[in-house]
Amino acid sequence: xxxxxxxxxxxxxxxxxxxxxxxxxxxxxxxxxxxxxxxxxxxxxxxxxxxxxxxxxxxxxxxxxxxxxxxxxxxxxxxxxxxxxxxxxxxxxxxxxxxxxxxxxxxxxxxxxxxxxxxxxxxxxxxxxxxxxxxxxxxxxxxxxxxxxxxxxxxxxxxxxxxxxxxxxxxxxxxxxxxxxxxxxxxxxxxxxxxxxxxxxxxxxxxxxxxxxxxxxxxxxxxxxxxxxxxxxxxxxxxxxxxxxxxxxxxxxxxxxxxxxxxxxxxxxxxxxxxxxxxxxxxxxxxxxxxxxxxxxxxxxxxxxxxxxxxxxxxxxxxxxxxxxxxxxxxxxxxxxxxxxxxxxxxxxxxxxxxxxxxxxxxxxxxxxxxxxxxxxxxxxxxxxxxxxxxxxxxxxxxxxxxxxxxxxxxxxxxxxxxxxxxxxxxxxxxxxxxxxxxxxxxxxxxxxxxxxxxxxxxxxxxxxxxxxxxxxxxxxxxxxxxxxxxxxxxxxxxxxxxxxxxxxxxxxxxxxxxxxxxxxxxxxxxxxxxxxxxxxxxxxxxxxxxxxxxxxxxxxxxxxxxxxxxxx
DNA sequence: GCCGTTTTCGGCCCGACTGTTTTCAGTCG
Numbered sequence: 001x002x003x004x005x006x007x008x009x010x011x012x013x014x015x016x017x018x019x020x021x022x023x024x025x026x027x028x029x030x031x032x033x034x035x036x037x038x039x040x041x042x043x044x045x046x047x048x049x050x051x052x053x054x055x056x057x058x059x060x061x062x063x064x065x066x067x068x069x070x071x072x073x074x075x076x077x078x079x080x081x082x083x084x085x086x087x088x089x090x091x092x093x094x095x096x097x098x099x100x101x102x103x104x105x106x107x108x109x110x111x112x113x114x115x116x117x118x119x120x121x122x123x124x125x126x127x128x129x130x131x132x133x134x135x136x137x138x139x140x141x142x143x144x145x146x147x148x149x150x151x152x153x154x155x156x157x158x159x160x161x162x163x164x165x166x167x168x169x170x171x172x173x174x175x176x177x178x179x180x181x182x183x184x185x186x187x188x189x190x191x192x193x194x195x196x197x198x199x200x201x202x203x204x205x206x207x208x209x210x211x212x213x214x215x216x217x218x219x220x221x222x223x224x225x226x227x228x229x230x231x232x233x234x235x236x237x238x239x240x241x242x243x244x245x246x247x248x249x250x251x252x253x254x255x256x257x258x259x260x261x262x263x264x265x266x267x268x269x270x271x272x273x274x275x276x277x278x279x280x281x282x283x284x285x286x287x288x289x290x291x292x293x294x295x296x297x298x299x300x301x302x303x304x305x306x307x308x309x310x311x312x313x314x315x316x317x318x319x320x321x322x323x324x325x326x327x328x329x330x331x332x333x334x335x336x337x338x339x340x341x342x343x344x345x346x347x348x349x350x351x352x353x354x355x356x357x358x359x360x361x362x363x364x365x366x367x368x369x370x371x372x373x374x375x376x377x378x379x380x381x382x383x384x385x386x387x388x389x390x391x392x393x394x395x396x397x398x399x400x401x402x403x404x405x406x407x408x409x410x411x412x413x414x415x416x417x418x419x420x421x422x423x424x425x426x427x428x429x430x431x432x433x434x435x436x437x438x439x440x441x442x443x444x445x446x447x448x449x450x451x452x453x454x455x456x457x458x459x460x461x462x463x464x465x466x467x468x469x470x471x472x473x474x475x476x477x478x479x480x481x482x483x484x485x486x487x488x489x490x491x492x493x494x495x496x497x498x499x500x501x502x503x504x505x506x507x508x509x510x511x512x513x514x515x516x517x518x519x520x521x522x523x524x525x526x527x528x529x530x531x532x533x534x535x536x537x538x539x540x541x542x543x544x545x546x547x548x549x550x551x552x553x554x555x556x557x558x559x560x561x562x563x564x565x566x567x568x569x
Numbered sequence: 570g571c572c573g574t575t576t577t578c579g580g581c582c583c584g585a586c587t588g589t590t591t592t593c594a595g596t597c598g
Binding site: 027028032033058060062097102223227229230263266267272276277278 | 570571572573574575580581582583584585586587588589590594595596597598
């Protein structure tokens with residue numbers, strides 16, 4: 001992903017400039033641009049159409065640097081900067097409690113160039129002579145190094161939800177807590193999160209803070225104040241709690257939900273109107289009077305815009321859309337009428353088809369497609385032709401017994417290395433739903449992988465492409481695809497692209513969903529369940545769809561039983 | 570370095586907590 005490579009370089013440039021003590025606004029411009037680029041998956045399209053400066057935060061200068069990187073793989077300005085400040089010093093900034101000023105001090109006074117040198121110096125007491133450094137600072141640096149060493153992996157959304165729930169449950173039992181909510185990137189439902197933010201209402205913040213820091217889940221307290229504290233949970237996740245009064249809950253929730261760039265843009269808009277936004281409310285600069293604070297709705301309303309759902313708050317056009325009253329009406333969990341990608345014990349799933357059907361029915365669904373692996377995927381118990389026959393018979397029998405619910409006979413079919421499907425067309429025609437997927441040959445070229453998926457779309461029996469980019473969080477990166485080609489093929493052949501709700505997949509990614517939607521592609525939100533408990537992952541799939549600005553109409557499994565029969569090929 | 574209902578210059582979001590100071594700079598979100 002070129003956009004992420006450039007984003008990282010801009011971020012590094014900002015850090016080097018900060019160490020050099022350059023103009024803070026120039027530094028912010030690089031940081032802002034780095035953030036903006038994270039959300040642009042088709043940066044080459046912007047460059048080719050000469051539209052780079054359409055991206056907020058990208059002007060003439062940065063556009064030229066992006067073009068330079070796309071054509072040469074380098075940004076000469078960055079190469080020059082690295083001559084001045086060794087790149088290794090940026091490593092020091094990863095240590096919590098070390099920022100640019102400290103990094104500069106460590107490099108200039110002691111020639112410390114990396115974390116292992118820093119650890120050695122700290123343990124030998126050699127940092128103590130430095131200006132403003134005493135025992136406590138050294139202690140914090142060593143703690144910080146321990147945190148970096150433990151690894152900075154981001155938490156998957158499901159684990160983060162579990163940790164947050166445990167804290168919230170414990171705090172909610174206090175009579176001093178009037179209300180408590182998750183905020184931060186978890187409320188925005190980002191695929192992975194770095195830390196967990198929790199916001200509470202209470203008139204007795206000190207009591208709440210004491211309870212929070214004393215939670216059974218807490219391993220270490222990193223900061224404890226009257227209204228704000230940070231702890232590390234037993235599994236090493238940072239959890240922040242902020243306590244405010246009921247009057248400022250809306251403003252605090254907004255501030256604490258972010259994203260940072262969303263907040264900055266709102267605050268900038270407010271400044272132009274002679275207002276100031278902080279976590280306590282919107283205030284008139286002149287009269288100091290509070291104009292709105294209790295709910296998020298009244299704040300957005302005051303700013304002259306529609307309420308913006310948390311999943312959209314990334315400063316990728318949602319504020320402009322809200323001002324023009326052009327926000328989409330986002331899909332909701334209860335719009336979903338069925339799950340089209342579920343594994344049974346015929347392949348590598350745990351439950352019987354009857355159990356799956358019952359669980360789906362009790363969720364209020366009208367249908368489920370039991371789509372086990374195809375024969376080639378032996379490791380996952382892919383079904384032979386005789387298995388298929390047995391499975392079809394069982395489904396037919398169950399369907400005769402079930403009322404107001406239908407089990408579809410489905411399969412998740414292997415796309416082989418040249419784009420052919422595992423079963424022949426005569427067998428494929430038998431299925432109610434065919435989901436095609438790549439599970440091997442990830443290292444092929446972008447062209448080969450694209451051709452495989454496009455070929456699968458063109459097969460008249462294929463209804464859905466499962467987990468289209470194959471990424472597994474923390475294990476495997478996406479394989480490379482020409483998305484323009486894939487989206488076009490999906491649109492032209494009326495093949496839905498899957499949004500896979502399984503927490504370590506969540507694939508397609510939100511930015512790609514949005515790009516595909518603009519090309520007119522339809523989607524299926526599935527769970528890829530391997531046991532009935534996994535059916536709950538639908539909420540994560542729907543969250544990704546919402547982050548991709550999808551409406552009910554964009555998603556095929558919001559269709560009623562009658563309607564979806566018309567969709568499938 | 571970006572940006573514009575204060576438009577080509579002169580602004581640029583805002584506050585809590587910590588450690589080391591004795592009023593504040595640095596870090597973080």
